[in-house]
Structure formats: C-alpha cells, structure tokens
Amino acid sequence: MNNFHYTKASSVDEAVLAGKGAENYFIAGGTNLLDLWKYDLTHPQKMVDVNGIEELKTITELPNGGLRLGALVTNNTTAYHPLVEARYPLLSRTILAGATAQIRNSATNGGNLLQRTRCYYFYDPASPCNKRNPGSGCPAVEGQNRLHAILGFSDKCIATFPSDMCVALAALEAVVRVTGPNGSREIAFADFHRLPGDRPELDNTLGQDELITAIDLPPRGYAEHHNYLKLRDRNSYAFALVSVATGYELEAGMIANARIALGGVAHIPWRVEAAETYLEGKAPTEASFAGAADLILAGAQGFEHNAFKIELARRTIVRSGMMALDPSCQRPGAPPSL
Amino acid sequence: MTKNKEIGRARRRIEGELKVTGQAKYAAEYNVPDLLHGYIVNATIVKGKIESIDEAATRAVPGVVDIIHHENRPKMAYFDMQYSDMDAPPGSPFRPLYDAEIKFHGQPIALVVAKTFEAARYAASLLKITYTEEEFDVNLKTNLDRAKKPSMGLATLIKPLPPGPRGDFDAAYATATAKFEGEFHHGAQHHNPMEMFASTTVYEGEGKLTIYDKTQGTNNSQLFIGNIFGLKMGNVRVIAPYVGGGFGSGLRPQHQLVLSVLAALCLKRNVRVSMDRSQMFTYGHRPETIQHTRFGATADGELTAVNHVAHSETSRYEDYNEVVVNHAGMLYPAQNVTLDYKLVPLDVSTPMDMRAPGGVTGMVAVENTMDQVADRLGMDPLEFRLKNYAERDHSSDKPFSSKELRECYRQGAESFGWKDRRPTGQPEKRGNRIVGRGMSSGLWDVIALPGKATAEFNAEGKLVVSSAVNDCGQGAYTVFSQIAADQLGLPLESVKFVYGDSELPLSPIQGGSYTTGVVGSAVKLACLALRNKLFKLAQILDGFPLGDALPQDVDFMDGEIIVKKDPTIRVKLTDVVAFNQGKPVKASKSNIPNVFKLKQYTRAAHAASFVEVEIDEQLGIVNVTRAVTAVAAGAIMNPKTARSQILGGMVWGISLATREESLLDKKMGKYVNDDLGEYHLPVHADIHDLEVIFVEEHDEIINALGAKGIGEIGMISMAPAIINAVYNATGKLVTALPLKVGDLL
Numbered sequence A: 001m002n003n004f005h006y007t008k009a010s011s012v013d014e015a016v017l018a019g020k021g022a023e024n025y026f027i028a029g030g031t032n033l034l035d036l037w038k039y040d041l042t043h044p045q046k047m048v049d050v051n052g053i054e055e056l057k058t059i060t061e062l063p064n065g066g067l068r069l070g071a072l073v074t075n076n077t078t079a080y081h082p083l084v085e086a087r088y089p090l091l092s093r094t095i096l097a098g099a100t101a102q103i104r105n106s107a108t109n110g111g112n113l114l115q116r117t118r119c120y121y122f123y124d125p126a127s128p129c130n131k132r133n134p135g136s137g138c139p140a141v142e143g144q145n146r147l148h149a150i151l152g153f154s155d156k157c158i159a160t161f162p163s164d165m166c167v168a169l170a171a172l173e174a175v176v177r178v179t180g181p182n183g184s185r186e187i188a189f190a191d192f193h194r195l196p197g198d199r200p201e202l203d204n205t206l207g208q209d210e211l212i213t214a215i216d217l218p219p220r221g222y223a224e225h226h227n228y229l230k231l232r233d234r235n236s237y238a239f240a241l242v243s244v245a246t247g248y249e250l251e252a253g254m255i256a257n258a259r260i261a262l263g264g265v266a267h268i269p270w271r272v273e274a275a276e277t278y279l280e281g282k283a284p285t286e287a288s289f290a291g292a293a294d295l296i297l298a299g300a301q302g303f304e305h306n307a308f309k310i311e312l313a314r315r316t317i318v319r320s321g322m323m324a325l326d327p328s329c330q331r332p333g334a335p336p337s338l
Numbered sequence B: 001m002t003k004n005k006e007i008g009r010a011r012r013r014i015e016g017e018l019k020v021t022g023q024a025k026y027a028a029e030y031n032v033p034d035l036l037h038g039y040i041v042n043a044t045i046v047k048g049k050i051e052s053i054d055e056a057a058t059r060a061v062p063g064v065v066d067i068i069h070h071e072n073r074p075k076m077a078y079f080d081m082q083y084s085d086m087d088a089p090p091g092s093p094f095r096p097l098y099d100a101e102i103k104f105h106g107q108p109i110a111l112v113v114a115k116t117f118e119a120a121r122y123a124a125s126l127l128k129i130t131y132t133e134e135e136f137d138v139n140l141k142t143n144l145d146r147a148k149k150p151s152m153g154l155a156t157l158i159k160p161l162p163p164g165p166r167g168d169f170d171a172a173y174a175t176a177t178a179k180f181e182g183e184f185h186h187g188a189q190h191h192n193p194m195e196m197f198a199s200t201t202v203y204e205g206e207g208k209l210t211i212y213d214k215t216q217g218t219n220n221s222q223l224f225i226g227n228i229f230g231l232k233m234g235n236v237r238v239i240a241p242y243v244g245g246g247f248g249s250g251l252r253p254q255h256q257l258v259l260s261v262l263a264a265l266c267l268k269r270n271v272r273v274s275m276d277r278s279q280m281f282t283y284g285h286r287p288e289t290i291q292h293t294r295f296g297a298t299a300d301g302e303l304t305a306v307n308h309v310a311h312s313e314t315s316r317y318e319d320y321n322e323v324v325v326n327h328a329g330m331l332y333p334a335q336n337v338t339l340d341y342k343l344v345p346l347d348v349s350t351p352m353d354m355r356a357p358g359g360v361t362g363m364v365a366v367e368n369t370m371d372q373v374a375d376r377l378g379m380d381p382l383e384f385r386l387k388n389y390a391e392r393d394h395s396s397d398k399p400f401s402s403k404e405l406r407e408c409y410r411q412g413a414e415s416f417g418w419k420d421r422r423p424t425g426q427p428e429k430r431g432n433r434i435v436g437r438g439m440s441s442g443l444w445d446v447i448a449l450p451g452k453a454t455a456e457f458n459a460e461g462k463l464v465v466s467s468a469v470n471d472c473g474q475g476a477y478t479v480f481s482q483i484a485a486d487q488l489g490l491p492l493e494s495v496k497f498v499y500g501d502s503e504l505p506l507s508p509i510q511g512g513s514y515t516t517g518v519v520g521s522a523v524k525l526a527c528l529a530l531r532n533k534l535f536k537l538a539q540i541l542d543g544f545p546l547g548d549a550l551p552q553d554v555d556f557m558d559g560e561i562i563v564k565k566d567p568t569i570r571v572k573l574t575d576v577v578a579f580n581q582g583k584p585v586k587a588s589k590s591n592i593p594n595v596f597k598l599k600q601y602t603r604a605a606h607a608a609s610f611v612e613v614e615i616d617e618q619l620g621i622v623n624v625t626r627a628v629t630a631v632a633a634g635a636i637m638n639p640k641t642a643r644s645q646i647l648g649g650m651v652w653g654i655s656l657a658t659r660e661e662s663l664l665d666k667k668m669g670k671y672v673n674d675d676l677g678e679y680h681l682p683v684h685a686d687i688h689d690l691e692v693i694f695v696e697e698h699d700e701i702i703n704a705l706g707a708k709g710i711g712e713i714g715m716i717s718m719a720p721a722i723i724n725a726v727y728n729a730t731g732k733l734v735t736a737l738p739l740k741v742g743d744l745l
C-alpha cells in the first residue's frame, strides 16, 4: 500500500470538491477498496473519507410512495430497516444473501454498487487483465472461468459483476442519485452498470469525480410475490454462480407485471424486458417461467468451466418464479435445499 | 499399579484458556525489541532464470533496510543433504534464494526488509525483476506417459510403496461376475491453516539465534537451520509452543524460516518474516491425483480381483510419495491383487503431506468402486463389505494387532439407521429434494517412531514433564498431562507439561497421527522411571519407612507413596525431594519401538462413516444433512479432544467431497483462487448433524498406551461415503472431486 493523502469530508460539497482528480478515491466501508489497495491493484493518491457525511446516512420515504436509501447507510442497516423489510423484502433478501454479517455491517449502499469483479485474474497484479491493465489480455477466456459470464461478455473481458444487492435494485428499477462538480443527476439503474465491450476497465457510467448520494426505490416493491435464489459453491460466504431475483404482481391469479434479474452471469445485473412482458397475462407456472427463461438466456454462451450455468440459470429462473408465489416459506439467506 | 483416573477422562485443553484469551503467543506475535520485518517476493513465472533485479524503486521507499536475493545473500550450505529435513522426500530439496533458477510459480526470490511490515510489502511490490522464461508443464493429465516409480528413501520407509502382485488379477477379473472399472480425479488442495507461516528470529549475537517459528517440529527447524547456515545446534533454539493449525504444512520447515534467519544473520538484527494468505499457496499441497480401479466379484459377492493404480504429481526436484493404493489389499481379502503407484514430475513445488495424505485419496477410489460392484451384484453395500471382511491382512499375510472394524460397521449402522436406506434409483423425496444414503470404510496406518520425554518431581509437589514436541491445537498437551498424572497418581493440576522448545527432549515432527503414541508413550515411560526412582529414594529415607515393601506393594496417590497392606505407612513425595537435598528427582526415557515385535503385525486404526445427503432434484445442490462416524483406534485418551478431532476430520471430509480445490491455471502454472474467499472451505451453513462413536478396542502390541492415534482416521471414510450417498440418490457416480454445483444437472 502506497503512501497517500487523507481528507475527511463532512458534506457532499466538501467531498465532491476534494474528490476531483484521477487518483483520488472516496472511501466508505472500505471492504472492497482496502483489499484492492493492499493487493497492489489500485494506488490511490488521495483518500476522501466520506463517512462523516451524516446527510447520507438516512433512509427516508419519498412523496411518490418510494424510499430513498442514503449512500452511506450500511448494507445490514438497509436490509433490516422496517420499511425495507415491509415494502422491499426482495432487497432485504438479496443483501442478506451476500458476504457475511461483519462485512455487511461495514459495507455501504454506495460502495456495493461500485464493488469490482471477483475474477481471479483481475485480483492477481502479475497476471494480464484488460480490466485492470487495458490491452494486456484476458487469461480467463481460456483459463479458470467458473465465476465468469455467459451473457453480454466481449472478447476483451468475461468478468461478472458480483453484487447481490444490485440484482434486486435492477429488478426494482431503482434510480441512482449522484453529485459531481457539475451538479447532481439521476441515473436509471439499467444505465448504471455497463457491458465490457472494448472498455472493460469501465464498470459503470459514474464519473470518477461523482459521489453517489442515494438510491431511490420506486413505489412498486413486489412484497407479495418475490424471491431471491442464489446458487453458489457453498451455502454462505461465496459469490453467486447464478442468482435470480424475481418479483411479480398477480391479478386474478395471472401475472400482471413481472421483473426478473440475474446475478453472476454477466458484467451487469442481467434483465431482459421482453421476458417480463412475455409473462404478463400468464399464470405463474413452471411453463410460463421456462418460457421467460428462454428469452432471458437467448444467446447465452459458456466457456470451459462455466457452460453448466446456462442450464442452471434456466432451472433457477423457473424455481425462483415458483418460490415467489409464497415468499413466507423461504428463510432469508437459506440455501435452496434447506 | 494405580488405576487410570485421568486417561480416558473428558478434559478440556489445558491451554484452552490461554488461547481464547489471547495470551497464547504465536510465531508472529513475539514483539522483540528493534524488530525488522521481511516480506517475501515471489516469482511470477514458472520456469526459467532471473536476469536482473532493479532495486531502485524499492530502496527509495522510506523504512526499507535491505533487499536480499541470490546475488547478495550470505553463505549457505552446498550439499543437498544439508537442506534435508525430517519429512524431506528423496531428491534435491528446494533452496530459497540460492541461485537464479526458477522452478515453480510463486517461488521466493527475494526478501525486502523494512522497519514495518507495511513498508516492506509495499516496497516489495516495486521490485522490478526480469526473467528469461522457459517452457513449462503443469498438466498431469497430458503427462501420464512420463510417469515413473518413486525413488526410495527415508520417506518410503514410513510410507511404503505398494506390495507386489498377488494371485492372477487378469484371470480373476476376466471371470468375475460383477465388475466395475473406474477413473477418479482430484485436483491439488492447500492446507490453509488459520495461522499463516511466520518466523521471528532473535539475533542473540555471534552465531546464536532464538527463533519463534510456526512449525510442527521444533527439532526439525533447528536441525534444518543449523545445517544450512553451519551453526552449532546448541546455538539455534527454536520455540513453537502453539501452532494455529498445521495439517501437515508445518512438517517441513517453510521458506519464511530460512529467509528470516538469512536476514537476521546478514543484518545482525531481529527479523520477522510472515507470509500472507496468497503466499500460503506457494509451497506444498496435496498432489493432484488420477486413479484407476478395476474390481471384480463372484456372483455370491466374494471380491476376487482388485486392481488400483494411482498417478500423482510431484515436483521436478523431489519425489514426494504417499500411500494411495495399498489399502484395498489390507481392507479386503481378495486373492488377486495388483497395485501400482507412479509419479509424474511437473513444474510445481513439491507436494506435501496434508491430513491423511494418500489415505483420503485412495479410499475414495476403493470405496466408491466397492459400492459400484455391490450395486451390480444387487447387494447392500454394508453386506458386501461384511461378506469381504478381512480377519487378517492378506496383503502382507500378517495378523492385525487389533481390528474392531466390524463393530464400527455395526454401531455406526445402528445409530445412523442404515436399514432405512433405499435401493439406488428409488430415493425418498422431501419436497424438491431426494435423499441418498451411503457408507464407507476407513483405514489409517499406525506409525511407530522413537520419542523422548523427561519427568521430574520438585519440592513444590509438582510433576514437570517435558518434550520438544508441540501441539497444533488437537489436545496433545492435555493428553500428555493426563498420562503423566496417572503414572504418579497425581491430580491433573499437579502436572505441568513443558513443550514446544528445541532445548527440551528430542521429539519427532508431529504428524501422521502418531504423536500420542510416540510422545505419549515416552511420557509414560519417563514417569514410570521417575516413579521407580522416587520409590528407591523413599526406601532409604531416614528410618526406612517403607520397610521391605517392593514397588508392587505400594500405591502412588495424591503425592504420597502408600503401602497397600498398611495404608497408615505413607511417604510424602516432597519428603523424598527434600531428602534429595531439595533437588527435583528426575528421569528421562526414550520410547524405542520394538521393531521386531511390531513387524509381525499390521497396525491400523479403522472407521466407518454413514452419510445422508439431500439433493435438490432440479438444481443439483447437495447438502450433507447427517453423518455418523464410528472409529476403532485403540485406547481413547481423552474422549472430548478425541471427539473434536474426529468432528474436524468429518468436516474436512465434507470439504474434500464437496468444497475445496486449488484451481490451477495450466497456462500460467499458478493456483488462481489463492485466498479464503475463493478457496472454498465449508462454512457453518454447510455442516449439519454429525455424530462420533468410539468403539472399544484393546491393543497390547502397538505402544505402551494401546493408543492408535486419531488425527486422520476421522477424515478418511467421509468423502467416499458422501459420494456413495449421492450415487444412491441419483444413480450418478461422481468421479471428479470436489463435487460442484452444476455436476448433477
């Protein structure tokens, strides 16, 4: 870890002012940034500690019936917040399926959106990696790629975005509120993360000097019918191989409106609107969800060690759709078989 | 002789409180004055030569004191022999920083020494090294044609190569009614003890060192360092009372030890070198192994033909071997057996013993093949094993010193409810899940080695027992104290066990499940010798209080010698010490195995595991919901610590079958999941109902205690039982471990 300058900001404006500069980094919970730094993958020159910004530590109701999650509220506080539990249980479940209690106690909502991939090669400073060192190559394509993408990848990068929370945020169509030197703006969740394409070094569309201030949840929370099913290499404390967040509303037993987002399969939380439209007016049956799965997974392609994910994702979409019928029988965070 | 009061009693670990309150210090926690910190720089290529090392940026980091590498290191020994250690396989041991040659990825090539660990680590990241790279190969599967017989050496004495063929396998296999041919594979695994390797070397002046080391053998580290740097053994003291897990990784001295000593001698300063987690993937590992089996049985279930062949990786410079294929011939009385074990040298670091080395590997192939044959016979797997129960070891034609495996089967099956097992293909359903049940036998050889202990009784009424041995947390210190207490009829509180210091009586490295048998027997013998000495001194006390009583006429109880016939006649042991001018009465004893007697028997611990799995039918997710392991391992010294050992073994068995694997990138020659986030050990949510049964077993042959050791036996039968249970539920035989999400789709 290199030597660096440290400043503590106590307001959004202070933070934005201090954050200007290519090698300046905001630090929130530090659960991802410090690892990257100690492993010699990133070398911040200036550290802007945003943990003193009290205004970003609240969860407030919005006039439209939605909810605003402050960027510095911790993942656990968010998951266990009564309004989140009551109105957005899908979000609670995705958060609690991630990491460990200790990590979630430090991890913040803003930081969660910006966590970096868990690709083995990205984490090894001596290895080529187009994401870390553009143009150096991608050993994952022909290497150990169990964790890697089956959708939306490019020949430059097949990494996945590892967040669980963001899978729910994608399904819920959250809005990310950011402030930068040029003022504030809102970014629709679908526009926040980006596919690797030719510039895999860019995970998202946030400006380097922009601060995330909050995440807005729209009124629709799918509290009645939702599910998050995360499949991983052990029952806790592992990133998703495939995860599915499902939410829908039923009218007279038929799906009126549905959302399905996948984690662990692409560089972004994966959503296909055509699949959601397809479900409208259909009964929540295995056949309906299997039809949606075909649309979601259209064009999926596997590599040596992850081709199983295509079939696994298909089955998980179906199972998650069926489990969403009665969320009360799911224990949060429990492995699917228990 | 007084009755055992402590042996066999459930006692918690005597050092447990020190550990949970943070008072027990580990190698990296000795904060000696003026301490410097070394950080290891690892090679980022697999094979080739270092061309240049550019130190400029590294030296410029504030706090950096020195950079040591092959070009500027102090003198080190020349001969291979001087780099050997107590667990070294035949070959030419690796020498850290010796020359420019690179033999494996992650090889230590330089040490950056600085005033803080952080400065050293950062400065190390700035060292610019250029290499000439050579072609390398780390692919076991594509190099099987290069397989060779392991070289013979000390290691093959303890871990014997397979016996020659018996009977006519080809003929028996050809005529067998039920047969199965299988191929089994598992990748490399790394030990990953919680405590990472560290050595704190204190420079005491002119060639004298005290080293706090993470090791499974203080004498081993001492000899190693003494030999490499040409130091007098008396000038090298290695201290390692506590070890935060070893699992075999500490059986050989690790790189950080050599490097911390190198730096301390170079700089004449105190130096600590600690590895970080990813560096824990740069020395030994359980070798990747490919096995082939062919078993055949007659229509009535008699196993007649056994062929078991294993190919394991080793490095290019040492022939690491383990016992993979010998056990089928010991477990089953088949008369036509051919076994073979070969090594494939690759550009990797030498593999190392890792808990139940070879045993867990081989038993998976043997016991999964057994179930397949049983399946083809339409026989219950347990019935098939009982039908082929070996009353005698047919592979060496010797009797067992003791063998209560039948009782393990019986008690394990009963407690588990084996009779509820359904035939394969007709699983019970629980919601989305199907249930499978499987079982397996386990076997682990009992190793006999010499060991030494000293016992003394002092004026404070304490029995002080000492040995250089150390304890990875399994409870050895507690058990040794219990053994000592019983020999002199003392309460446990009156015993002090002194340990983990190379200046104490010589001990072998602690591994192979033999520490209780080896050092425990020495403790017993030393205490008995002390008892004798105390008695003799008591006889000549003023007034000859014991009269003409002989040793067998007295009891030792609560610090007194009591004449059995007339318990009013008592001599206080502290009075004996007073008579000895207040000096402690002392006796040392070595436990020298009676090789001649031992050689006439096959000596092994046995176990049987019974496992239930639940498998999500559509998603293929496997959970081990219930397991029972019944163990026959001779006398159980302390049921509490023994149970913990077996539980740990069972958890590791679950890990082996369903979780852990070091992912090797064959193009880079590197293990890529080198942290505990991606190297998947089981978490609490993976572990459910586990039960341990100890079956009574008496063994007069193996050692003075009749204890076989329980460090590894608890692990061996678990993985095959899990895979058999998965087969029972699904009809699919998983042959590549670990069984992963996706494999059952």
Ligand SMILES: Cc1cc2nc3c(=O)[nH]c(=O)nc-3n(C[C@H](O)[C@H](O)[C@H](O)COP(=O)(O)OP(=O)(O)OC[C@H]3O[C@@H](n4cnc5c(N)ncnc54)[C@H](O)[C@@H]3O)c2cc1C
Pocket: A025, A026, A027, A028, A029, A030, A031, A032, A033, A034, A035, A050, A071, A072, A075, A097, A098, A099, A100, A103, A106, A107, A108, A109, A110, A111, A112, A113, A114, A115, A162, A163, A164, A165, A210, A211, A212, A213, A237, A238, A239, A240, B677
């Ligand atoms: C061992 C381990 C296991 C994990 N397992 C999981 C898992 O299973 N599922 C899962 O979803 N996650 C998992 N995580 C990731 C964890 O959720 C993230 O590390 C965490 O959410 C990041 O939040 P933070 O506040 O600590 O971010 P930091 O580490 O502080 O920051 C991360 C990045 O975000 C930037 N940043 C932070 N806040 C802001 C802001 N307000 N505005 C602009 N930029 C900002 C920082 O500059 C930095 O680049 C795991 C992490 C660890 C260490």
